[in-house]
Amino acid sequence: MQDNVIRMAHGNGGILMQKLIQTYFMEAFHNPFLAIAEDQARLPLSYFQTGEKLAFSTDSFVIDPIFFPGGNIGKLAICGTANDIAVSGAIPQFFSCGFILEEGFPLSDLENIIQSMADCAKQAGIQIVTGDTKVVPKGAADKMFINTSGIGVIPRGLNWGMDQIAVGDHILVSGTLGDHGATILNLRENLGIQTDLCSDCAVLSPLIERLRPLAGIKTLRDATRGGVNAVLHEFCFSSQKGMQIYQDKLPIRPEVRGICELLGLEPLNFANEGKLVMIVSADKTAEILTALRSHPLGKNAAHIGEVTAESKVSLIGSFGQSRLLDLPTNEPLPRIC
Amino acid sequence: MQDNVIRMAHGNGGILMQKLIQTYFMEAFHNPFLAIAEDQARLPLSYFQTGEKLAFSTDSFVIDPIFFPGGNIGKLAICGTANDIAVSGAIPQFFSCGFILEEGFPLSDLENIIQSMADCAKQAGIQIVTGDTKVVPKGAADKMFINTSGIGVIPRGLNWGMDQIAVGDHILVSGTLGDHGATILNLRENLGIQTDLCSDCAVLSPLIERLRPLAGIKTLRDATRGGVNAVLHEFCFSSQKGMQIYQDKLPIRPEVRGICELLGLEPLNFANEGKLVMIVSADKTAEILTALRSHPLGKNAAHIGEVTAESKVSLIGSFGQSRLLDLPTNEPLPRIC
Incomplete structure (x- = not known):
């Protein structure tokens, strides 16, 4: 098995998975909420108290091809969920991301995609605060799917709908x-x-x-x-x-x-x-x-x-x-x- | 194409997709936040003000087989994310769910799985408030994958970690x-x-x-x-x-x-x-x-x-x-x- 592709062991909860998370995700998405490395992000409610309502949305991305003129599946996964939140009038703030990776997926592509997500999120003031990675055997998923979910605050008095x-x-x-x-x-x-x-x-x-x-x-x-x-x-x-x-x-x-x-x-x-x-x-x-x-x-x-x-x-x-x-x-x- | 299986048009944003969402998801998961049918749930912050921090977590589920003694992928998708939130001391409250369905997936199985999710969530006091469905062509995903993300409140003074x-x-x-x-x-x-x-x-x-x-x-x-x-x-x-x-x-x-x-x-x-x-x-x-x-x-x-x-x-x-x-x-x- 090649060293530069996703292996089943990248999804086993063990050493290789820890390494993948540390090297790729924690590095690219770095922020204090993600860094505590618990099973959930812990967000002080004081972040939210200027508004009346939370906007909460989710989207899974299955686009093919995963790289295209103007973006890739990672950038899309940030934009798509950010926009679903933003159309309520909310400012998208905290995101989760869940990856489903096919065995054999090139690590260099993964790295590019993660970096696009990190760049796009940073530019939009979004922090990726929690995540999950699954690896499935070759043929059980086509390349990669990404889910992002996100939270933002709808400012008081805004009632678009x-x-x-x-x-x-x-x-x-x-x-x-x-x-x-x-x-x-x-x-x-x-x-x-x-x-x-x-x-x-x-x-x-x-x-x-x-x-x-x-x-x-x-x-x-x-x-x-x-x-x-x-x-x-x-x-x-x-x-x-x-x-x-x-x-x-x-x-x-x-x-x-x-x-x-x-x-x-x-x-x-x-x-x-x-x-x-x-x-x-x-x-x-x-x-x-x-x-x-x-x-x-x-x-x-x-x-x-x-x-x-x-x-x-x-x-x-x-x-x-x-x-x-x-x-x-x-x-x-x-x-x- | 049979009528009782998932078709590509179930994922096209059109009539069949609306019907799928109305008949299966909205029905089983019914609650006022989901019922507004906007692109995001809108959660009053007053729900959260007894605590200091939000716990926010995500998990994708790719289990095979999807039905097993003691549960199915849907029940698992509620339990897994609920537990990731609950171990912070938080009470899991609001969930999103994202489905990736393979073309040809039996609708009766989907219905069973959604019902398990609804039952399990209800019993745990969890409301599924927002969601997303994607359909991929036969062979691009094995049967179904589910992502759930969730929010809960960590009571004031609790600092497990x-x-x-x-x-x-x-x-x-x-x-x-x-x-x-x-x-x-x-x-x-x-x-x-x-x-x-x-x-x-x-x-x-x-x-x-x-x-x-x-x-x-x-x-x-x-x-x-x-x-x-x-x-x-x-x-x-x-x-x-x-x-x-x-x-x-x-x-x-x-x-x-x-x-x-x-x-x-x-x-x-x-x-x-x-x-x-x-x-x-x-x-x-x-x-x-x-x-x-x-x-x-x-x-x-x-x-x-x-x-x-x-x-x-x-x-x-x-x-x-x-x-x-x-x-x-x-x-x-x-x-x-």
């Missing part, structure tokens, strides 16, 4: 749609499209920070798996109101359109990993768009539609024709995140 | 050792040993509750993967003190001894899923053992050794001979938890 959605509200997005999904598909399906396109994988907290002081924000979501379409359906289902968007207002890169046309897929179903879908009061749209566009992560923000009375999700085409947007019943994009 | 360990302290265990590991091996290796042996998989909070008011408790661990041996090595490494235990004092069932002898394995390396290893002040041993034995989960509690000055883990045999206990360098027990 789907229960705030009202008829006449506007629908905004924070930038171009489908970049992540199109990047992964182009790579995986060997479409051969030469492009600078890369995943939009990013922690959205700095952008959301600019929104926190503003009035008129009803609810935020990051549009990942299932794309903008899935988010609009969740909004529709939860609020029992309609979501109407306009084809001509959607910010979609030409390369993403090209990949969609080639594969016969709808870009609104494509995953994003650094894009917000927002419902806002119509009278605050201009102000909120200005705030979004003042940050690099929101520079292509756009107003794409509005909330209507009749509970359905519809797309208005270039010539004014309306069609219902259904949720896909098959899975055109497996292992996209 | 490895930094409390002192020379002369006693080492206790809360019951028979190796039952979980032996059960899984007997099943998986078709050893053909007819036995009533079953996994000790249990949430230990009710037992730990009896310990919380007592003086003299230095630190607690649940001895899972790597067994009592791995825990003693962690204690030894962290405290730089010795851990000396006695062969004749170890509570090990005859069936577990039999399975170990048959396979040439050391029962101290076998996983437990409902057993504590504790370091306590020598003068409080009797009182603590009485408290442990007053609960069904601790009825076979035993004093198995003591903390010594020289940093090593050793086992004293029946004739007084001492041998060093090393950590295994291979992995005799893959996918045990």
Whole structure:
């Protein structure tokens, strides 16, 4: 057995596992909570007392390939969970991570991935405070899966949520749609499209920070798996109101359109990993768009539609024709995140 | 494609996935935090203000087979993370769960597993407040993996931890050792040993509750993967003190001894899923053992050794001979938890 790959003994609770944890994880993620090396992180509640509520979220990442233009599975695992927390208005603070590794996985790849996680977390002010590693025999898992769970505090008085959605509200997005999904598909399906396109994988907290002081924000979501379409359906289902968007207002890169046309897929179903879908009061749209566009992560923000009375999700085409947007019943994009 | 198995579309963010979540997860795990169906749970901080610190832990479960005498992967996923939190003295309260499902996985098995999780969590006073589901193509994961992460509060004034360990302290265990590991091996290796042996998989909070008011408790661990041996090595490494235990004092069932002898394995390396290893002040041993034995989960509690000055883990045999206990360098027990 080679020395530079994951071995079953890396998951046995013994010496090799201790070494793996010390050399890779403890080193890259170093912080006082992780360093106590108990079975759980111990977080002083004084860290949280400025807010009223904790936001707590989890996500497992099974993306294939694990390295892609714009990121890797590790960076994605930080961004994905950070964004699920941040859309509540909370500041993501403390993370756990759980690795499932396939026997034979290259240690150098693991190291790169862990370093990406550490860098991304540090930049976002997130501390990885507890973790777990499992190794499964070759063939029992494809390369690696990562779970991250995280905690943040929702500031007092902030009450963003789907229960705030009202008829006449506007629908905004924070930038171009489908970049992540199109990047992964182009790579995986060997479409051969030469492009600078890369995943939009990013922690959205700095952008959301600019929104926190503003009035008129009803609810935020990051549009990942299932794309903008899935988010609009969740909004529709939860609020029992309609979501109407306009084809001509959607910010979609030409390369993403090209990949969609080639594969016969709808870009609104494509995953994003650094894009917000927002419902806002119509009278605050201009102000909120200005705030979004003042940050690099929101520079292509756009107003794409509005909330209507009749509970359905519809797309208005270039010539004014309306069609219902259904949720896909098959899975055109497996292992996209 | 059959209707009664997991399909790729169960993981696409669309209709089938919504249906899966509503029908199985929301139903079984129902609570107000989960019911808001946002991307994160929102937990009022008032839930936490009686304590000083949050305990936060994560664990991924990859056990094979997923059903076994005494439990299944779902029950295990609740017990394992609950125990990692509870050994800090905290009461486990809020859990996340992340599922990675293989295409073709039987829905009836998923339902059973989710129901076990719900039952086990309910009994332990744990609420599952947020979750995530991924589906991977057939062959990319073996059946199912579950990650659970959890939060609890460590009561004010409680300060259990490895930094409390002192020379002369006693080492206790809360019951028979190796039952979980032996059960899984007997099943998986078709050893053909007819036995009533079953996994000790249990949430230990009710037992730990009896310990919380007592003086003299230095630190607690649940001895899972790597067994009592791995825990003693962690204690030894962290405290730089010795851990000396006695062969004749170890509570090990005859069936577990039999399975170990048959396979040439050391029962101290076998996983437990409902057993504590504790370091306590020598003068409080009797009182603590009485408290442990007053609960069904601790009825076979035993004093198995003591903390010594020289940093090593050793086992004293029946004739007084001492041998060093090393950590295994291979992995005799893959996918045990």
